[in-house]
Amino acid sequence: MKPFNFRIDSKAELGSYKKVRHVEARANETFRRSSKVSAYREGVGLKRMSTSGSAFVNFIDVQKSYDGETLVVKDLNLPIRRGEFLTLLGPSGSGKTTTLMMLAGFEVPTHGRIELDGREINNVAPHKRNIGMVFQNYALFPHMTVEENLAFPLAVRKLSKADIDRKIENALAMVQLSQMRKRRPAQLSGGQQQRVALARALVFDPKLVLMDEPLGALDKQLREHMQLEIKHIHQSLGVTVVYVTHDQGEALTMSDRVAVFNDGAIQQLASPADLYEHPQNSFVAQFIGENNRLSGIVTELNGSHCRVKVGDAGEIRALPVGISNVGAKTTLSLRPERVRINPGDGACANQFEARVEELIYLGDHTRARVQVLGHANFVIKVPNSEGVPDLEPGSTIRIGWRAEDCRALDAF
Amino acid sequence: MAIADRAPLLTIDGVSLRARLARAERSRKLKALGLILPLFLFVLITFLIPLGRMGYKSVVNEETFGRLDHTNQALSEWDGQSVPDEAAFAALAADLKAAQEQRQAGEIAKRINYEYAGAISKFKSITRTVSKMETGPYKEVFLEADKVWGDPRLWRTIRNASGHYTSYYWLSSIDLRHGAEGLESVPPDQAVFVDVYGRTFWIAGVVTVLTLILGFPVAYLLATQPAHRANLLMIFVMLPFWTSLLVRTTAWFVLLRSEGPLNDLAEMIVNQRFEMIFTRFGTIVAMTHIQLPFTLLPIYSVMKNIPPSHVRAARSLGAGPFHAFWKVYFPQTVPGIAAGCLLTFILCLGYYITPALVGGPRDQMVSYYVAYYMNNIINFGQAAALGAILLIITMVLYWAYNKLVGIDKMKLG
Amino acid sequence: MDASDGAPSGLLKNMEVRVKQLLSLTVSALAVAAVFSVVDVPKAVAADQLTIVSWGGAYQESQRKAYYEPYMKETGVKIVEEEYDGELGKLKAMKEAGNVTWDVMDVDSGHALAGCDEGLLEELDYSKIGDKSKFLPGTALDCAVGTIAYSTIFAYNADVYKENPPTTLMDLFDTTKYPGKRGLLKKPFGNLEWALIADGVPAEKVYDVLSTPEGVDQAFKKLDTIKKDIVWWEAGAQPPELLANGEVVMTSAWNGRIGNAIKEGKNFKIVWDYQEFDWDYWVIPAGTKNVDLAYDFIKFASDPKQMSQQSKYIAYAPTHVDAIKLVDPAIAPTLPTYPDNMKTAITTDLVFWADNNEELTKRFNAWLAQ
Secondary structure (H helix, E strand, C coil): CCCCCCCCCHHHHHHHHHHHHHHHHHHHHHCCCHHHHHHHHHHHCCCCCCCCCCCCEEEEEEEECCCCCCCCEEEEEEEECCCCEEEEECCCCCCHHHHHHHHHCCCCCCEEEEEECCEECCCCCHHHCCEEEECCCCCCCCCCCHHHHHHHHHHHCCCCHHHHHHHHHHHHHHCCCHHHCCCCHHHCCHHHHHHHHHHHHHCCCCCEEEEECCCCCCCHHHHHHHHHHHHHHHHHHCCEEEEEECCHHHHHHHCCEEEEEECCEEEEEECHHHHHHCCCCHHHHHHCCCCEEEEEEEEEEECCEEEEEECCCEEEEEEECCCCCCCCEEEEEECHHHCEECCCCCCCCEEEEEEEEEEEECCCEEEEEEEECCEEEEEEEEECCCCCCCCCCCCEEEEEECCCCEEEEECC | CCCCCCCCCECCCCCEHHHHHHHHHHHHHHHHHHHHHHHHHHHHHHHHHHHHHHHHHCCECCCCCCCCHHHHHHCCCCCCCCCCCHHHHHHHHHHHHHHHHCCCHHHHHHHHHHHCCCHHHHHHHHHHHHHCCCCCCCHHHHHHHCHHHHCHHHHHHHHHHHCCECCHHHHHHCCEEEECCEEEECCHHHCCHHHHHHHHHHHHHHHHHHHHHHHHHHHHHHHHCCHHHHHHHHHHHHHHHHCCHHHHHHHHHHHHCCCCHHHHHHHHHHCCCCCCCCCHHHHHHHHHHHHHHHHHHHHHHHHHCCCHHHHHHHHHCCCCHHHHHHHHHHHHHHHHHHHHHHHHHHHHHCCCHHHHHHCCHHHCCHHHHHHHHHHCCCCHHHHHHHHHHHHHHHHHHHHHHHHHCCHHHCCCC | CCCCCCHHHHHHHHHHHHHHHHHHHHHHHHHHHHHHCCCCCCCCCCCCEEEEEECCHHHHHHHHHHHHHHHHHHHCCEEEEEECCCCHHHHHHHHHHCCCCCCEEEEEHHHHHHHHHCCCECCCCHHHCCCHHHECCCCECCCEEEEEEEEEEEEEECCCCCCCCCCCHHHHCCCCCCCCCEEEECCCCCHHHHHHHHCCCCHHHHHHHHCCHHHHHHHHHHHHCCHHHEEEECCCCHHHHHHHCCCCCEEEEEHHHHHHHHHCCCCEEEEEEEEEEEEEEEECECCCCCHHHHHHHHHHHHCHHHHHHHHHHCCCECCEHHHHHHCCHHHHHHCCCCHHHHCCCEECCHHHHHHHHHHHHHHHHHHHHC
C-alpha cells in the first residue's frame, strides 16, 4: 500500500462538513447531554472540524523491531485524515498497540517516518506532541483528585487558575461528572474513572487523541454505552481519534475507518461497512463478523465470476477477490445472513441440499447449523419474521446464495 | 434494649433474632480466637511479660525494698537537712544486722552506692562493726567510724532507696538526679545518656537517609527493568540480606581496617591511609549496607505496583520526564518510602553488634549501654530504664510519624 | 589455632576474638531476656558434667592443658568450657531466673569481692579445698581462692621500635617520642592509676589523689593527651592481635597473653614498669547444682603439683606457696612475680574501685563520648 496523497480539496472539505453536521444532528436526537458537549466545544473555543486534504497523521514505511530479529510492525503505511475516527483492530500481538505507542512517542520506529500535521515527529518527545491519550486502565493518578487529574495537563501548560478551573468545569460537564471534582479515582466506579480519563485526555484541547483499548475493563452494557458516548464526543469535538481495540464490534460501532492488523501489517483499511461487506482477504473475513468458510480449488476464472470446486460435492459460483489463476486454492467466504432457505429457482446461482443439524433460538433470529457440501459447521441465520419456514433438526432443506455474496479469497 | 420502641425481630421459632445471631457469631468468634491464641500466648510470654518486668525493674528498689523497713520508718519524720537522731541510726543498724545474716548487706550497699559513691566500703565496715554490738547507742559509733554518716545527703539517699519505688534509674537515664532542691542535672562529667540517645537517633537518622538515597534509584531500576534482568539485580540486592548480620559486620571490619583492602587501595591511589575502622564513618557505612534491603524492598514492591502507564499518561499530558516522575511517580512511592524508612529507622535504634565491632567509643548506641550496665556494672535497674526509655521514645516517634504520614498509607508490599 | 604465621591469621584471630566476645554478649543479652522473662529454658544437666567459665584465648588454653584435660582424664567428668569477659551480670541473670548453669568461674579480684558481697558467689569451705594458710596473703578470700598472679603491663611491637624502644610507663603516654596508636582496656580501672603515675604522682599516693575530684580530673586530663591515639580493647585476647595486625604499636595487656604471643614467635616486648599486679580466683556461683563437683575441681586445681603446671603454658605465677617452689626456674623471669619485674609494681585498690567504679565508669563513658 502506498501513502495516500490528498490535495486540499474544498469540495471534499464541504462534504465532510455536511456529514459531520448530519451525524451531529442525529446525535442530538440520541443523546440528551449533547447540549453540554456543544457548550464544552464552545467553551474551549474549538473550531468546527476542518478536514484538509492531506493526511493529518501519516505513517510512512514504518518498521519496528524490539529485538533486532523479528519485526513487530512490518512496512506500515497509514494515512489518517483530520477529524476521523480510525480504529486499529487486530488480535493481540498484531502490532496495533505498538503502532499506537509509536504515534504517542513511547516507542521509536526502527525505520520510517511518522508525520503529524506535516511535521516529522520521530524525534519529538511524547510531552511535546500535544496528543491526548486514554489508557487501558485509565492511568488516573491515584494520589490526585479528579480535579487535580484534570488540572495536570493544564498546569503543565501554565494556564491561569481561572482558565484551568473553567476548562475543568467544562470537561467534567461533558462527561457528566461535575459532582465528582473532589473525589479520588479510587472512590469512582469503573465507568466514572473511564470518563475522567476521557475528560483528562481532552481537557487540553489536543488535536489528536489516542485510545488504547479504553473500554476493555468495563462490563458489556457499560462498554456499549461508553462506545456511543465516545463516538458522540468525537463527532461533537471534531478531534482526530486513533483507537485501538481487539473487539470488532466496538470497531464497527465507532469508527469512520478501521485498519485491520495482523502479523504486523495492515490487512485492510476501510470503512466498517466495506470491511464487513467486502473483506479483501480471508483473515479480515474471518475476523470481522461471522463467516462460513469453504475451501476449494478454482476451476474457472472469468472476470467478475469464478467457479470453485469444493470437495467432491459440487461447484460453487463466486466473486473472485483474492485469486489469480485457475487451479489455485481458495477460501470461499459467505456471511450466514446471506444464505436463503428455499430460494426460488433462478434466484440464486448456488443451490444445494442441506441437512439441519442444530437450531439455536436467539430471539431476533435463529441460528441453524447445517451440513452442506460435506461441511458440518455451515451456519445460517434465519430472521425471526413471518414467512420464514419452520426448521426441524434432521430435516433436509434447500439453501442457496448469490454468487456476488460468496467471495473467493486467498487460501487461509 | 429494654426500652426499644420497636418489637425485636424474632426468628420463625420465636427466639430473638439478635440472640440467635449472637449465638451463631459466638462459635465463629471462638474459632477465630482459637487460631490467634497460640500467637497471643507466645507474644504474651516472650514479649509483653518481659517488657512489663523490664518496666518494673526500672522503677523498683529491688536491692533494698523490705530490707530497710526500720530505717524507712525511723526517717519518716526526719526533716532531710540535719543529722538524723539516734532512732534512725539504731534502725539502720538493726536493718544492716538482719541483712548481714541473709548476705544481703552487700546488695544494699551497692544500691546506695549508685547514688552515693563510696558507700560500699562505708556500709561494709559499719555492718561489720554493728554486727558485733548487742545494743546501742549507735549514733556515736557510726559518726566515729566515718564522718559520712553525718552527711544528710547519704541519709536522703538511704530514705529514697528504702521505699518500694524509685525514680532514680529513669532520672539517671536522662542525666537528671534528685538534688537538695529538687531535680537537677548531673554534673557534666557524669552526663552520658542524653548524648547516647542523641547519638543513637542521629546515627539511625543518617543511616535511614543514606539507605533511602542509595536504595531509591536501585528500587526504581529494579521495578522498571524487564523481569529477567530485574531478577539478577534483585539477587545482588538480596545476597547480603540472606547473609548473617555477624558475617556482614565482620566483613566490614576486615574491609575498613587500617591495613585492610580499602586502605591498601587508598594508599595506591592517593598515597594515604584513612582512619575508617572504629569510627562513626565505619559504623554508618556498615549499618547502611546492612539496612539497605530493608529500606529498598518496601519501596520496590510499591513501585512494582505503579503501572508504567501513569508516567506515560503524564508524559502524554505534556509533562517532561522529570516533571512526570516528580509529580506522578514519586508521590505514589511515598507509602513505600514511609514504610522502608520507618523499618530501617526503628531497626537502627536497636543496633548493637555493628557499632560494637566497627565503631569507636563515641559510636556506641543505647543497646550497648543496656548490655554494659547489665553485664559489667550489674545494674539491672539502669539497664531496664535505658531500654524502657528507648522503647518509649520509639513509640512516641512512631505515633508522631503516624500523625504526619499516616500508618494506613504505609505499604510493606 | 596457630597464630605463628603472621598477620592474616592474626587478623582472623582478632576478628574471631571480637566476634566471640560479641557472641558472648549476645548470649548474655539472651540471659538478660531470661531474667525479665518468666520462662525457664529447661536444660538437662548430667551429674558428671562441669561447666567452667573463664577468660578465653591463651589463658583458657593454659587452664585446659594444666587442669581441664588432666581432671577429665582422672575423674571421667566432662568439662564444658565457656568464655566471658568478666560479665558477672550473666550470673546474676541466671540466679534471678533460678537456673545457674555455671559451676566454676575464674574471676578477677574486683568481681571476687563484689560477687561475694552481693551474694552471687558461694562462701567457700576451705576444708574441701586445702590448707588456707598455704595460699599467698590476700588470695584465700571468703568466696574465692586464688589461682594465678597476673599483671597488666604494656607491650610494644619491637619491629616498629628497633632503636631506643620504650622502657618506662611515661613512654606509653609520650606520643611525640613514640608516635602511633595505643591499645588500652576500655575501662577506667587501671588506666586512671597509670595516667596519674605518668603525670608524676608517686605510686603510693595514687589512690589518695584519685579520691579527690581534682585527682580524677588530673587523670582524665593526662589521658586526654593521648586520647585520639587510643584503640580500646575489651577482651584479653585482643591486645596481642591488635599488635600483630598493626592496628596499634603498643598496648596495655595481661602479661601472659603477650608472653604466649612471644612464644609463638611474635616480636613483642613487655615493659614491666609500674605493672599492675593482681590475682585471679576460682569461685563457685551461688545456686549451682554441682557444688560438690565444683569443690572437687577447685581442690584438684589448687594442688601445688597441678598448679605449678600452668606456668608452663602461660606466664602467670601460682598462688600456693608450695607450687611456687615447683615452677621451672627457667620461666621465672617471664612471670610478674620475678623480682626484677616487681621493682615498680603497683597493686590496684579494690576497695577504692568497689566504691567508685560506677561513678568513674560513667565519667569514663562521658569522657569517651566527648
